Amino acid sequence: MELGLQGRTALVVASSQGLGKAIATQLVTEGANVMLLSRNEEKLQKIQKELTQLNTGNVAYTVCDITNTEDIKQAVEQTIQTYGIIDILINNAGGPTPGTFEQLSDENWYHSFELNLLSYVRMIREVLPHMKKNGGKIINIASSSIKEPIPGLLLSNTFRVGITGLTKTLASEFAPYNILINTIAPGRIATERVASLDNMAAQKRSISVEEVQKESKATIPLGRYGQPSEFATFATFLVSDANTYMTGQSFLVDGGMVKGL
Numbered sequence: 501m502e503l504g505l506q507g508r509t510a511l512v513v514a515s516s517q518g519l520g521k522a523i524a525t526q527l528v529t530e531g532a533n534v535m536l537l538s539r540n541e542e543k544l545q546k547i548q549k550e551l552t553q554l555n556t557g558n559v560a561y562t563v564c565d566i567t568n569t570e571d572i573k574q575a576v577e578q579t580i581q582t583y584g585i586i587d588i589l590i591n592n593a594g595g596p597t598p599g600t601f602e603q604l605s606d607e608n609w610y611h612s613f614e615l616n617l618l619s620y621v622r623m624i625r626e627v628l629p630h631m632k633k634n635g636g637k638i639i640n641i642a643s644s645s646i647k648e649p650i651p652g653l654l655l656s657n658t659f660r661v662g663i664t665g666l667t668k669t670l671a672s673e674f675a676p677y678n679i680l681i682n683t684i685a686p687g688r689i690a691t692e693r694v695a696s697l698d699n700m701a702a703q704k705r706s707i708s709v710e711e712v713q714k715e716s717k718a719t720i721p722l723g724r725y726g727q728p729s730e731f732a733t734f735a736t737f738l739v740s741d742a743n744t745y746m747t748g749q750s751f752l753v754d755g756g757m758v759k760g761l
């Protein structure tokens with residue numbers, strides 16, 4: 501299959517670890533030029549070095565806090581200055597603060613709104629004028645909570661659903677410019693975030709992390725957590741030339757975890 505990613509430019513948000521890093525890695529492997537983005541310059545420098553050694557696509561980075569509008573404007577500007585174009589935007593973010601209704605303050609709600617929903621809107625707003633010229637692909641990373649609320653992750657259960665409404669609406673608004681936009685929802689992919697959630701659950705219930713993981717894996721028909729590279733493979737397909745007709749959709753990458761139709 502011809503992916504046509506050679507020489508394409510991708511801005512991969514929240515790519516210093518986990519899902520973002522895995523997607524950036526696969527895009528570079530396919531010959532794309534990538535702009536890495538997160539708050540941590542040290543980590544970004546390290547990944548830039550690692551990926552540059554692949555000798556496939558170019559790799560640059562921009563330090564950006566995606567809860568800050570000015571930072572987002574500057575990151576998109578830097579991507580344009582570096583590569584002249586943005587063909588692909590991967591919208592991603594850190595996870596929201598876990599908690600039930602009575603545990604969450606207004607401050608938690610505002611922060612998660614900015615981090616997990618508004619940052620996607622702001623990023624798309626800045627990228628859009630550039631993408632309108634030549635078309636493009638946008639991926640919004642959400643969570644399996646878009647299909648089935650996760651106990652104790654109320655902020656995810658609320659704001660991720662907003663991402664699906666955003667994606668579906670923009671698919672129609674952007675179609676005349678040949679900009680295809682989709683949501684991908686991870687189930688349990690083995691990243692630092694999932695490891696830390698498992699640790700928190702183990703501490704709270706005074707059981708071992710292994711026990712938490714065993715219970716969690718038992719809910720997944722494939723019987724294991726996904727690897728970040730498995731998630732990245734699907735994202736890479738969706739943003740490639742191989743996808744010409746899928747837009748406005750929400751796709752689960754969850755090993756069969758969500759049981760609803």
Ligand SMILES: NC(=O)c1ccc[n+]([C@@H]2O[C@H](COP(=O)([O-])OP(=O)(O)OC[C@H]3O[C@@H](n4cnc5c(N)ncnc54)[C@H](OP(=O)(O)O)[C@@H]3O)[C@@H](O)[C@H]2O)c1
Nearest residue numbers: 514516517518519538539540566594595643688689691693
């Ligand atoms: N992994 C899963 O199975 C799973 C399941 C459901 C949902 N999700 C969601 O998918 C997203 C990615 O998951 P992950 O597992 O890869 O998470 P992760 O391992 O915690 O990585 C989060 C990334 O977000 C960056 N980040 C956090 N806050 C930021 C900010 N204000 N500005 C810029 N970058 C920021 C972090 O970089 P810096 O710290 O360097 O800034 C890091 O690169 C998260 O929202 C997570 O909740 C993941």
